[in-house]
Amino acid sequence: MTGANLVLIGIFIPVILLMAFTPYLTRRTEAFGVTVPDGVKQQSYIARHIKRYMLLCLGLGIILIAAMFILIKPEGSEQDHSIWYSVIIVSYLVLTFLVYIVSHLQIKAWKQQQPWYEETSSSQKIVVQTRFHKEKTTISLVWYVPHIIVVALAMGYSIIHYDKFPELLPMQYDFNGEVTRAVEKSIGSVLTLSWLSIAMIIVFIISHLSIARSKQVIESQDPHGSLQRNVIFRYSWSVFLAIAGFLVVILMVLGQLSPLLEWSSNTFMVIVFAIVGIILLGSILLSVKLGQGGSRLKNSNTQQGKASVEVADLDQHWKLGIFYVNRNDPAIFVEKRFGVGWSINYGNPIAWLITIGILAIVLIPAIFL
Amino acid sequence: MLLSIDLQSETPIYTQIAESIIEGIARGELAKGEGLPSVRALAVDLGVNLHTVNKAYQLLKQEGYVQINRKQGVVIEPNEFPKADELFKRRQAERMKPIIAEAICRGMTQEQIRELFYEVHESLQPRQQ
Numbered sequence: 001m002t003g004a005n006l007v008l009i010g011i012f013i014p015v016i017l018l019m020a021f022t023p024y025l026t027r028r029t030e031a032f033g034v035t036v037p038d039g040v041k042q043q044s045y046i047a048r049h050i051k052r053y054m055l056l057c058l059g060l061g062i063i064l065i066a067a068m069f070i071l072i073k074p075e076g077s078e079q080d081h082s083i084w085y086s087v088i089i090v091s092y093l094v095l096t097f098l099v100y101i102v103s104h105l106q107i108k109a110w111k112q113q114q115p116w117y118e119e120t121s122s123s124q125k126i127v128v129q130t131r132f133h134k135e136k137t138t139i140s141l142v143w144y145v146p147h148i149i150v151v152a153l154a155m156g157y158s159i160i161h162y163d164k165f166p167e168l169l170p171m172q173y174d175f176n177g178e179v180t181r182a183v184e185k186s187i188g189s190v191l192t193l194s195w196l197s198i199a200m201i202i203v204f205i206i207s208h209l210s211i212a213r214s215k216q217v218i219e220s221q222d223p224h225g226s227l228q229r230n231v232i233f234r235y236s237w238s239v240f241l242a243i244a245g246f247l248v249v250i251l252m253v254l255g256q257l258s259p260l261l262e263w264s265s266n267t268f269m270v271i272v273f274a275i276v277g278i279i280l281l282g283s284i285l286l287s288v289k290l291g292q293g294g295s296r297l298k299n300s301n302t303q304q305g306k307a308s309v310e311v312a313d314l315d316q317h318w319k320l321g322i323f324y325v326n327r328n329d330p331a332i333f334v335e336k337r338f339g340v341g342w343s344i345n346y347g348n349p350i351a352w353l354i355t356i357g358i359l360a361i362v363l364i365p366a367i368f369l
Numbered sequence: 370m371l372l373s374i375d376l377q378s379e380t381p382i383y384t385q386i387a388e389s390i391i392e393g394i395a396r397g398e399l400a401k402g403e404g405l406p407s408v409r410a411l412a413v414d415l416g417v418n419l420h421t422v423n424k425a426y427q428l429l430k431q432e433g434y435v436q437i438n439r440k441q442g443v444v445i446e447p448n449e450f451p452k453a454d455e456l457f458k459r460r461q462a463e464r465m466k467p468i469i470a471e472a473i474c475r476g477m478t479q480e481q482i483r484e485l486f487y488e489v490h491e492s493l494q495p496r497q498q
Contacts, residue, residue: 125373125375125376126374126376126416127372128371130372130393130405132406133406133410216414329413330412330417
C-alpha cells in the first residue's frame with residue numbers, strides 16, 4: 001500500500017460507482033444499448049439485469065481495490081506500480097464490459113419475443129424537430145478565449161523571465177511530488193506545458209463541437225419533452241466543459257511557472273488533486289442530475305402533451321449497443337447509448353480522422369516531451 | 370414542426386422531406402419566414418445523404434415554398450403564396466387522376482372517395498395546441 005494508492009482509490013471509488021449505476025443514468029428508452037418502449041425498463045426482466053450488472057460492477061470494484069492493496073507494495077519500483085495499475089484497471093474494464101455484453105445480447109433476444117416488438121421494429125420512420133437547431137444548445141465558443149489568453153500570458157511571462165528558470169527542468173513527478181525526470185533548459189522545454197495546453201484547448205473545442213453538432217434524438221413517447229430536456233443537457237455540459245478546460249489550463253500554466261513560484265511540492269500536489277477532484281465531482285454530479293440526454297430531468301412544461309410518434313429504433317446500426325456504425329449517415333457525432341456523453345459514427349471516415357487527430361494531439365506530446 | 374420520413378417507403382426520401390415540409394406549412398406548424406435547418410444539420414438529424422436534403426430544398430424552392438438565401442439559409446417563403454389559378458387547379462386535377470382512378474378500380478363510390486378526401490383535409494388543418 002502506497003500513498004499513491006490512497007489517491008487512486010479516491011478516484012476509483014466514484015468511477016466504479018458511476019459505472020455500476022450507468023443503467024440508471026441512460027435514457028428511459030435504452031436498456032443495455034437496446035431500444036425499448038418507455039416503461040419497459042422498469043419491468044422485472046430488465047430490472048433484474050440492471051440489478052445484476054450493478055452488483056457485479058460493485059463486487060468487481062471491491063476486488064479491484066483489494067488487488068491494489070495486495071499487489072502494489074511500497075517497496076516495488078515506480079515501473080512495477082504502473083504495470084500493476086494498468087493490469088488491474090484493464091482487467092476491471094474487460095470484465096465489466098463482458099457483464100454488459102451478456103445483458104445486451106440477452107435483452108436483444110428477449111426484445112424479439114415481446115408483444116410490442118413487431119410494431120417498433122417494423123417502423124423505419126425517422127422523426128426530427130425542425131426547430132431544434134434554432135435553440136441555444138451550447139454556450140458560445142467565445143468562452144474559450146480566456147483559455148487562450150491565459151496560455152498566451154504564461155508563454156510571454158516565461159519567455160521574459162527565461163533566465164530565472166533553473167538549468168534542469170523537472171518534467172515528471174511521482175505521486176509523492178518527487179521529480180523523476182528532468183531535462184536541460186531550452187525555450188521549447190520551458191514552454192512544454194504551454195504546447196500541451198494548446199493541444200488540450202483544441203481537444204476541448206472539438207468536444208464542444210461534438211455537443212453542438214451531434215444528432216438529435218427523439219423519444220417516441222415524448223417527442224417535445226425529450227428535446228427540451230436535451231437542450232438543457234447539452235447546454236449544461238458545454239458550460240461544464242469550458243470550466244473544466246479552464247481549470248486544466250490553469251493547472252498546466254501553474255506547472256510551467258512552478259520553478260519561478262517557489263511553492264513546495266506539497267502545495268502543488270494539493271492544487272493538482274483539488275482540480276482533478278472538482279472535474280471528477282462535477283462530471284459525476286452532472287451525470288447523475290441530468291442523466292443521459294437529460295433523461296433524468298423533470299419537465300416543467302407539460303402543455304405540449306405527450307403526443308407520441310413512431311420512431312425507428314436504429315438497433316441494427318448500434319453494434320453491441322455501443323458502436324454506432326452507419327455509412328449512410330453523414331453524422332460525425334452521436335449521443336452514446338450506454339453511458340453519459342457522446343460518441344462517434346464509426347461508419348463515417350471523418351469521424352475516424354477526428355479520433356485519430358485527437359489521439360495524436362494527446363499522445364505525441366506524451367511520447368516526445 | 371416534427372418532420373417525419375419513412376426509410377421503407379417507395380416514395381423517394383427527398384420527395385418525402387419536401388412533402389412533409391409542405392404539410393407543415395399547410396398545418397401552420399411552419400410559419401412564413403421561419404428558418405429551416407441547414408442542409409447539413411437536417412441530413413445529420415435524419416441520417417440521410419446531404420444531396421438528398423439539398424434536392425428536397427431545391428424542389429421546394431422551385432415550387433416557391435422556400436427561399437434559399439446566402440445569409441439566412443433556407444427560410445419558408447415570407448410572402449403570400451400565389452393564389453390557386455386555373456393552371457394550378459388543372460395541374461392538381463391531373464395529379465389526383467391516378468389516385469382516384471385506383472380508388473375506382475377498388476370499387477370505391479364517389480361518396481366514399483369524398484369522405485376520404487374530407488378526412489385527409491381535416492388532418493391537414495391546424496392542430497389545437
